Amino acid sequence: MTSTFRIGGELAVRRLGFGAMRLPTEPAPARETGIAVARRAVELGITLIDTAHMYGWGANEELLAEALYPYPDDLLIATKVGIAPAPSIHEAESCGRPDFLREQVDDGLRRLRVERLDLLQLHRIDPKVPLADQLGTLRELQLAGKIGHLGLSEVTVTDLAEARQIIDVASVQNRYSMLDREHEAVLDACTEAGIAFLPWRPVHPAVLSATSEITAVAAELGATQAQISLAWLLDRSPVVLPIPGTTSISHLEENVAAADLKLSDDQRHRLNNLQPT
Template sequence: MSTETSPATPAAASGTFAIGGDLSVNRLGFGTMQLTGPGVWGEPADRTGAIAVLRRAVELGVTLIDTADAYGPFVTDGLIREALHPYADDVTIATKVGFTRQGPHAWTPLGRPEYLRQQTELNLRHLGVDRIDLLQLHRIDPKVPLDDQIGELAALQSEGKVRHIGLSEVTVDEVEAARAVAPIASVQNLFNLSNRRASELLDYSGAEGIAFIPWFPLATGELAGEGSALASLAAAHGSTPGQLALAWLLHRSPVMLPIPGTSSVAHLEENVAAAGIRLSDDEFAALTALD
């Protein structure tokens, strides 16, 4: 295993991917969900610290920042705008619509077209942009026809308010059904070293050139326990288990865009350093075998 990094923008060592074929980002991004209050509800305990994390992420070369109207709700949008607006030309803000919030830890899908449009308009206003580069349907609402949900996002796209459309927590069949209505540039599913249930979707995404954004990418579960193979390999190379988990994701597929989140600048810097880790084929195989 080797490490490649740039002192100025280490996230760039993760390589690039063009979302939708024309929106180039550094593959290691940043997820903002942890910048809210407990239960992804309300303001952070340390707003100044949250602003510092966002600014440091961009300083480190992160060009993909993932947020959602439901985070707070709208708390992370406000933090992003305060920290980064006006946005650098190479910074992509990806957001989501399709959830309602009733309190901490409470999430209810709502895919009615008028709601998706309302939340998109609010995202535009809160982020301070005229167009959302990547708008993802946070969840498919089983009570609303999929064609109606994707159709509304496509209408917003045709109006110039959305550049690319993505999906979250979907199956291959659902992606194909959505693609019959509008082009789909990304999918965002739970995927990490210890939970690979979305492998079929990842392989499909790779074959179709669709960005795969794994949420909860740092999870290692029992794989990182004391004396485990993951912990031993990390110790041998002066890395943390979490860094190796991110390196494994980046090695797994060229369409993989991990978005590890944190409210700590130190933890952010540790995560971004993983972009420079290069696993050998043997090391990648050894980590893959930990399933």
């Protein structure tokens, strides 16, 4: 199983990435912790970092720029647009209006301090706006040089097929893990098409208290249950690019080490046969 993947056939990244959503963006000392974790991720060889406009409404993008700019040549920071604050401070809603998407793309460029977003994903499809209008707007921005590759998030097989009639889909970011396989068919479609699949929440919370085959395989490999979850994802398909997140450097290092684990045929079979939660 290869350790790298070319997103859109062009953007070469190591398959185990990092999800920046949980990094603290508050004033010091919390912010210093977020910066330190982001920098350590790059030191450990991570070349794919996932963020979004929604994460702190731009604060997460700004934190990554503060921590990592000027960016290493091999680092890909993928961001997402298409979510707007709702009336309640704890809520958000999809917004695919062309003017709103253009504004968020421009904001992302400014916050990340770049001239092009190499991978830009639509965070959610807005059911109130025709898909052709949403993706057509992003395609226009791509042709204008503001976006390199386009992706989707939380989509069905039907959504993916429809989107591929409008744009070249380079990536899909859906919730998926060893104990949560709701989007198995989407992953299979991405595997067949060579589309990067970025599972968010790649380690299901139930894994940490599991006493089943997960614990047994972890003991056999001298690993943690969380590491087994990430190793299983990397083994599942060559297009899978897990993006586990953390606020701890020690946890980050543990996650990165999972990329070196190799499952035997027997271990793979036992984990594949687990019943999803």
